[in-house]
Amino acid sequence: MRFIENMTFEEIEIGTTAELTTTLRPGDIARLATMSGDANPAHTDVAYESSEDFRGFVTHGIWGTALITSLLATELPGPGARYVGQALSFDHPVDVGDTVTVRLRVASKDESRGALTLDCTCTNQNGLVVISGTVDVLAPSEKIRRPRAALPVERTHQPGVLFREWIARTAGQPATPTAVVHPCDALSLGGAMAAAAEGMIEPILVGPAQKIEATAEAAGLSLDGVEIIDAPHSHAAAEQAVALVREGRAGILMKGKLHTDELMGPVVDRDTGLRTERRMSHVFGLDVPHYPKPLFITDAALNIFPDLDTKRDIVQNAIDLAHALGIAQPRVAILSAVETVYSKVPSTIEAAALCKMLDRGQITGGIIDGPLAFDNAVSKSAALSKGIASDVAGEADILVVPDLEAGNMIAKQLVYLAGADAAGIVLGARIPIVLTSRADGISSRLASAAMAQLLTLHSTATAG
The missing domain is CATH 3.40.50.10950 (Rossmann fold)
Known part of the structure; x- marks a missing residue:
């Protein structure tokens, strides 16, 4: 379990430091505008994203000070601190996509008030100082150490x-x-x-x-x-x-x-x-606006109730596709209804076996964990809340479903309830097969063709 712990006034010395790094994304601007009630079109209309007004808002508005406040509240001094003042200079604009590092350093201590003055410097990914100055806080006098709350992670893209x-x-x-x-x-x-x-x-x-x-x-x-x-x-x-x-x-x-x-x-x-020596399987490639990367679901179209040997091929097919799409070491979550191996739920036993197959070299090229429930596979906060320590949980690239029915339901729920776009391809044959739904639009068909083309190019390159 992860904990959050403060530093009391007595524990803090002049020169103590802390830092935080984060990237500004378009969704962050929308949330800031909503929170502040700022309906200025320079802040809410994408047509203004490159304007000086927009850039000025980002730098001089809520976002920069929010990062500083976050570091004060969680690290230095941490829980119990009171933010009482600031003298900040907003030196350069910050654009969407910029990565900003906030650094705090204790410059002085006021024993009479239990107050700290901290030097503050914020730099972007190029080392350019975008915010500088000082902040004043009242440091806590009592020690606080509690389990760190797993905040929901909002990852959005167009x-x-x-x-x-x-x-x-x-x-x-x-x-x-x-x-x-x-x-x-x-x-x-x-x-x-x-x-x-x-x-x-x-x-x-x-x-x-x-x-x-x-x-x-x-x-x-x-x-x-x-x-x-x-x-x-x-x-x-x-x-x-x-x-x-x-x-x-x-x-x-x-x-x-x-x-x-x-x-x-x-x-x-x-x-x-x-046919080849590999069992054929289908992969849905999903572009889910609230997930930060492509999400692959397999098999939801060909193999109705795959056995363990078939699932091994299903996993390897999906890993090979991920490699072709530029994912060097895809994270594979073997899904079930629970996170522990349970004899009455066969999919949990097969999940454990697939993990061991990776250890023995029967599956290669990825990181596998399972059984994992769907929420733990795609949500880091859900995994942390259940105490699941895993390199896959909350970060899955590939979801391997127990059977076709489960996979079909998950994929269509993401399309119709989460606004995902879906592409489809069959793997394990001599050549890729673009397999989309008859209702899929041109965008899905183009993405499916792109998957097939990239897989063909990758296969040719690796064979050569």
């Missing part, structure tokens, strides 16, 4: 930011020939053509030619220079697309307007499909 980062990473890379299976509605055809416009894929449209062309005309899409392979229906389109991969003509499959089982049937065929 919706779609993480997806746009994936898409941006594909810029300048060679387009991958992609068999787009039965793209007979505006969303699936539009997603494929948008990915082509971004330079991620070179689409080969497989399906009823007349229907594809009619869809393009109705949607205002040009198919000039795009190869179309005529197939009478969705089943035939899936079979021909898989054949294109086996012939070496396509390096990615992309699902159009057809059911998942129609697409995956030819893929998993033992004689003419795209």
